[in-house]
Amino acid sequence: MPIQLDDLMRGEFGVLKSSIDWLDDGIEGHDGLYAERDGSGKVVVGDYSRVTTTETITLVDISEFEYDGEKHTISMAWPGKGLEKVLLMTDPRKNWRHSYYGEYWIYDVSSKNIEPLVPNLLTTDVRLAAWSPMGDVIAFVLENNLYIRNVSQQSVSQITTDGDKNTFYGIPDWVYEEEVFSGNSAVWWSANGKYLAFLRSNDSSVPEYSIPYFERFPIENGSYPEMVDIKYPKAGYDNPIVELMFLDLTSYEVFLPKIDDLRNLKDNDRLITEVVWTGAKVMVRQTNRESDLLKIVLIDPLHRNGSVVREEDVSGKDGGWFEVTHDTTYIPANKSYGRQEDGYIDTVIIDGYNHLAYFSPLDATSPKQILTSGSWEVVDAPSAVDLTTGTVYFLATRKDPTERHLYAVQLDGTNFRSISNTNEAGYYGVSFSTGAGYLLLSYNGPNVPYQTLLSLREGTEVTIQENAKLAARLENYKVPETVWEQITVEGDVVVNTLEIRPQDFNPDKKYPVLFHIYGGPGSQTVDKRFTISFEAHVASALDAIVVSVDGRGTGFMGRKFRAVVRDQLGYWEARDQILAAQQWSKRSYVDPSRIAIWGWSYGGYMTLKTLEQDGGKTFSYGMAVAPVTDWRFYDSIYTERYMHTPQHNADGYDGSAIKNVTALMGAKRFLVMHGTGDDNVHFQNTLALIDKFDLQQVENYDMYVFPDSDHSIFFHNANKVVYDRLDRWIELAFAGVYGE
Structure with missing residues (x-):
C-alpha cells in the first residue's frame, strides 16, 4: 500500500538507534565505559572493554520519584566521575531551540538518596548544570548568574552577581545559542577541574524583538497577549559583546585574562566561536562579525594573559567565509610516542577544500603536518584521535560528496586508509569512546540503517541494532x-x-x-x-x-x-x-x-x-x-x-x-x-x-x-x-x- 501521511506522522517508519554517552572513569588505559538510558528511562552504565558480554550496571533504577509529596519524572541524567553520584533533571521547560529550564537533583547511587541541586531550594529555573571532570563540584546557572555546588560539602557559592536580561554568564544568549554553540552551555572545565572558563555576554546594546503569544499562556494571566522580548541582533545591528572569563577553583577568584590588544579583535567586531582546553592553556577561535578573518588566541590562565598565535584572512583569497566549527582536537605532548610538544588538529583550507592539519607547538603559525588533501572534504573532523597509536579518525566525502565514510591516518600523515566499507554506497555516523579504542558505527543509508560496535584495537565487532522490524x-x-x-x-x-x-x-x-x-x-x-x-x-x-x-x-x-x-x-x-x-x-x-x-x-x-x-x-x-x-x-x-x-x-x-x-x-x-x-x-x-x-x-x-x-x-x-x-x-x- 502507499505510504500514508498518518503512518508517517505516527512514526511508523522511525529508525531505532542506540545513543550512548562515553564516560571517562579516570583509570589510565581503561576505555569503553558508557552510559545510556534504557527503555524505562533508567540510567545504565556498561563497559565495552568486555565486548562479548557487554556487562552493565544500573546506576539509577527509577524513572520517577516523589519529593515533599510531589512526583517528578526524570528526563535527563549525567553520571559523575567515579559513578557514585548522578546529576538528574526533571520537569524541563523549553526555552529556545536548544535551551530549557529544569529542576536539577543529585542522586547518590549507593544510598539512593535524592537531594535538590540547590540545598533547601526547589527551583525549576536552572538553565544549565555541568559536572566538573573530577566529579566533586557542579557548575550551574540560575537567573543568568553562575554558581558552584560543592557536592560533598553540600554548599553553594555564587560566582557572579550582575546577571540579568542584558548580561549572561555561562550560557549563550539567543544568537549565540542558535548560530554559534548550537546548545545551552557556555562553560568549559579544565581537565583537572582547577579552572572553569565561561562566557560573559553583554547584550546591553543589542536591540530587543518582541513576540506576542496569544494562546501559550493561560487566560487567567489576562485577556491581552503575553509579550516576550528577545535580545535579537538583526543584520547590521549591535552584537553582544562577549568575553571569556575564568574561575580559579582553588581561590574562587574570577578573572579576565589580558589579551594582546593590538592584534585582538575589538569588542564590537569579535565573535568567539570555539573554546578548547589544550592542557594548561585555552585555545579560543575568534572571527570578525563578517566571518572572513580568523584569529586563534592562546590563553594562559596561570599567568592570566593571552595572545593571538595564528590568523588568516580569506576575504582576498576565495571570497568565502569561515564557518562555525567545534572540532579542534588537543594532542598532548608524549615523548614516548614521538610528540615533543603539545599540539592540536584543526580543519584548514587546502587548495579550496576543507582538510585536516596537525599544528605543534600550540603557538605554531603553520601546520607541522598536513594530514589530508584532495578534491574532497573532511566533515566534522577529526572524529577522534587514539593517542596511543597516533591514529586520527575522521568522516569524509572522499568517495562521493553524497556519502560519508570513516577513514584513518597517522599523525605523521602516513597510512591513510578507510575503516568503513567504501566498496558499497554508505552514509556513516560515528561515536568514539574517550580513548578511541571503541567505536559505535552507525550505517545510516541508503538501505535500512544498522549499528555495530567495533573494538578497533582487538578487531572485534558486535551488531547492536538491525532495525529488522522496520x-x-x-x-x-x-x-x-x-x-x-x-x-x-x-x-x-x-x-x-x-x-x-x-x-x-x-x-x-x-x-x-x-x-x-x-x-x-x-x-x-x-x-x-x-x-x-x-x-x-x-x-x-x-x-x-x-x-x-x-x-x-x-x-x-x-x-x-x-x-x-x-x-x-x-x-x-x-x-x-x-x-x-x-x-x-x-x-x-x-x-x-x-x-x-x-x-x-x-x-x-x-x-x-x-x-x-x-x-x-x-x-x-x-x-x-x-x-x-x-x-x-x-x-x-x-x-x-x-x-x-x-x-x-x-x-x-x-x-x-x-x-x-x-x-x-x-x-x-x-x-x-x-x-x-x-x-x-x-x-x-x-x-x-x-x-x-x-x-x-x-x-x-x-x-x-x-x-x-x-x-x-x-x-x-x-x-x-x-x-x-x-x-x-x-x-x-x-x-x-x-x-x-
Missing part, C-alpha cells in the same frame, strides 16, 4: 525508488541531484514533479541517508516524482562552489533550481505543466526566490513554510557571514530580498505558512511580504498562520496540521484545481 514493515508499503545523479546546469557547473520515483514507475507516463529544496550555504539535501519522509509519501501516495538539487552555495563540493553566493544570496541557488527544472521538464516521463517547488526556512526563502526569478516559465506552483523574505530581518551572525553587513553591501541585501513580487503572479498559485511565535525567522518576514503583495495586488496565493508556533511549528497539534495542509494543497495543485 525492514519487515516496509515490505507492506510501496516504497519509492531513489536515483542519484550529477547533471551539468550550465558551463562547467555540475550539481548533485536525487529523484524519488513511485515504486511502479512507468517511463511512458507523464508525472507531476515536486522539487524539494533547502539550499542554504554549506547545507546538503542530496545525500544517501535512508529516510521515509514527506517526499517519499508524495511519491508513493500521490503518484508523483520528487526531485532535490544541491545547487551552487551548498556544501561538500569545495569552497569555489560555495563562495559564489557570497553577498547575493538567492540568485545562483534559484538559477540552478530553474536550470535543473528545465532539464526535467524535457524528460519523457515528466508533465512540464505540473512542476512545483517547496521548502521550509531557507528552503521557504528559496521557494519564493525561485518563483520570483522564474516568473512562471518553469514552475507552476510553490509551497513556502517559515520563509526569510528579507535578510535585513534575520540575525546578524548567520546573515553577515554570507552577506557582510547591510552597511557594506546595501545593494546585495536589496537584491536578495523577495522584491519583484509581481513576478510571482506568473505562477499558477503558491502557498505561504508561518508560525506567529517564530523566534528564529520572525513572522515579520511573512507580514512584510504580504504587504508587498497587497501593494501590487498579488492575489494568486494561499496563506495559513499557526498561532504561537515557533520555527518548527508544533504548538497545539500544528505539526500534524502543517503537513496535512502541504499534502492536500499539492494534491489539489497536481489535480489541476488551481488553474490558469
Whole structure:
C-alpha cells in the first residue's frame, strides 16, 4: 500500500538507534565505559572493554520519584566521575531551540538518596548544570548568574552577581545559542577541574524583538497577549559583546585574562566561536562579525594573559567565509610516542577544500603536518584521535560528496586508509569512546540503517541494532525508488541531484514533479541517508516524482562552489533550481505543466526566490513554510557571514530580498505558512511580504498562520496540521484545481 501521511506522522517508519554517552572513569588505559538510558528511562552504565558480554550496571533504577509529596519524572541524567553520584533533571521547560529550564537533583547511587541541586531550594529555573571532570563540584546557572555546588560539602557559592536580561554568564544568549554553540552551555572545565572558563555576554546594546503569544499562556494571566522580548541582533545591528572569563577553583577568584590588544579583535567586531582546553592553556577561535578573518588566541590562565598565535584572512583569497566549527582536537605532548610538544588538529583550507592539519607547538603559525588533501572534504573532523597509536579518525566525502565514510591516518600523515566499507554506497555516523579504542558505527543509508560496535584495537565487532522490524514493515508499503545523479546546469557547473520515483514507475507516463529544496550555504539535501519522509509519501501516495538539487552555495563540493553566493544570496541557488527544472521538464516521463517547488526556512526563502526569478516559465506552483523574505530581518551572525553587513553591501541585501513580487503572479498559485511565535525567522518576514503583495495586488496565493508556533511549528497539534495542509494543497495543485 502507499505510504500514508498518518503512518508517517505516527512514526511508523522511525529508525531505532542506540545513543550512548562515553564516560571517562579516570583509570589510565581503561576505555569503553558508557552510559545510556534504557527503555524505562533508567540510567545504565556498561563497559565495552568486555565486548562479548557487554556487562552493565544500573546506576539509577527509577524513572520517577516523589519529593515533599510531589512526583517528578526524570528526563535527563549525567553520571559523575567515579559513578557514585548522578546529576538528574526533571520537569524541563523549553526555552529556545536548544535551551530549557529544569529542576536539577543529585542522586547518590549507593544510598539512593535524592537531594535538590540547590540545598533547601526547589527551583525549576536552572538553565544549565555541568559536572566538573573530577566529579566533586557542579557548575550551574540560575537567573543568568553562575554558581558552584560543592557536592560533598553540600554548599553553594555564587560566582557572579550582575546577571540579568542584558548580561549572561555561562550560557549563550539567543544568537549565540542558535548560530554559534548550537546548545545551552557556555562553560568549559579544565581537565583537572582547577579552572572553569565561561562566557560573559553583554547584550546591553543589542536591540530587543518582541513576540506576542496569544494562546501559550493561560487566560487567567489576562485577556491581552503575553509579550516576550528577545535580545535579537538583526543584520547590521549591535552584537553582544562577549568575553571569556575564568574561575580559579582553588581561590574562587574570577578573572579576565589580558589579551594582546593590538592584534585582538575589538569588542564590537569579535565573535568567539570555539573554546578548547589544550592542557594548561585555552585555545579560543575568534572571527570578525563578517566571518572572513580568523584569529586563534592562546590563553594562559596561570599567568592570566593571552595572545593571538595564528590568523588568516580569506576575504582576498576565495571570497568565502569561515564557518562555525567545534572540532579542534588537543594532542598532548608524549615523548614516548614521538610528540615533543603539545599540539592540536584543526580543519584548514587546502587548495579550496576543507582538510585536516596537525599544528605543534600550540603557538605554531603553520601546520607541522598536513594530514589530508584532495578534491574532497573532511566533515566534522577529526572524529577522534587514539593517542596511543597516533591514529586520527575522521568522516569524509572522499568517495562521493553524497556519502560519508570513516577513514584513518597517522599523525605523521602516513597510512591513510578507510575503516568503513567504501566498496558499497554508505552514509556513516560515528561515536568514539574517550580513548578511541571503541567505536559505535552507525550505517545510516541508503538501505535500512544498522549499528555495530567495533573494538578497533582487538578487531572485534558486535551488531547492536538491525532495525529488522522496520525492514519487515516496509515490505507492506510501496516504497519509492531513489536515483542519484550529477547533471551539468550550465558551463562547467555540475550539481548533485536525487529523484524519488513511485515504486511502479512507468517511463511512458507523464508525472507531476515536486522539487524539494533547502539550499542554504554549506547545507546538503542530496545525500544517501535512508529516510521515509514527506517526499517519499508524495511519491508513493500521490503518484508523483520528487526531485532535490544541491545547487551552487551548498556544501561538500569545495569552497569555489560555495563562495559564489557570497553577498547575493538567492540568485545562483534559484538559477540552478530553474536550470535543473528545465532539464526535467524535457524528460519523457515528466508533465512540464505540473512542476512545483517547496521548502521550509531557507528552503521557504528559496521557494519564493525561485518563483520570483522564474516568473512562471518553469514552475507552476510553490509551497513556502517559515520563509526569510528579507535578510535585513534575520540575525546578524548567520546573515553577515554570507552577506557582510547591510552597511557594506546595501545593494546585495536589496537584491536578495523577495522584491519583484509581481513576478510571482506568473505562477499558477503558491502557498505561504508561518508560525506567529517564530523566534528564529520572525513572522515579520511573512507580514512584510504580504504587504508587498497587497501593494501590487498579488492575489494568486494561499496563506495559513499557526498561532504561537515557533520555527518548527508544533504548538497545539500544528505539526500534524502543517503537513496535512502541504499534502492536500499539492494534491489539489497536481489535480489541476488551481488553474490558469
